[in-house]
Amino acid sequence: GAGVSQTPSNKVTEKGKYVELRCDPISGHTALYWYRQSLGQGPEFLIYFQGTGAADDSGLPNDRFFAVRPEGSVSTLKIQRTERGDSAVYLCASSSPGLDTQYFGPGTRLTVL
């Protein structure tokens, strides 16, 4: 079956601009996670959704970052007033109810110039 998909695969923007990154999880997966990975590091947790609600947003670095999942499936990560330090690969993962295995999408490489 289809895995986790993310769009766009690459996004180049200018400092101060607004960006939206999209994640389409595996069908039937109620848990959805966003992570951020900088070069040479492991992914870092940003936010977790169970269904439509953000159950844990403790990893969001500041209030410029926001994510939604209005219908409990597709999620959008929104970054306002982007800064060069936001440049990273943004990964989305989903997992099946009651299971701890997370499956990752290919990521969106964000570059802020």
Place this chain on the structure above:
Amino acid sequence: GQSLEQPSEVTAVEGAIVQINCTYQTSGFYGLSWYQQHDGGAPTFLSYNALDGLEETGRFSSFLSRSDSYGYLLLQELQMKDSASYFCAVIKGSARQLTFGSGTQLTVLP
């Protein structure tokens, strides 16, 4: 706080066996996962240990000792395609979020 430690680099030859160790310090621990990531690719799930002991999946095995806060990934019959970064990650918290180590770069030589 929480931290994971794993070697930054490991080199081995085709056909060999390699073990990548991971030690962790964390609260609210549920289990230890291992992921493989090729350059430019997504992390790919390899294994998950919630209980002490050895889990075997084909050429890959993973071990966990909760009392020692220690685990390892064992790769047998190494192939060139196994060259990649390998991450251990603890599963913790009510969100069951993953906290990753910095990764081990495995290079398999012919």
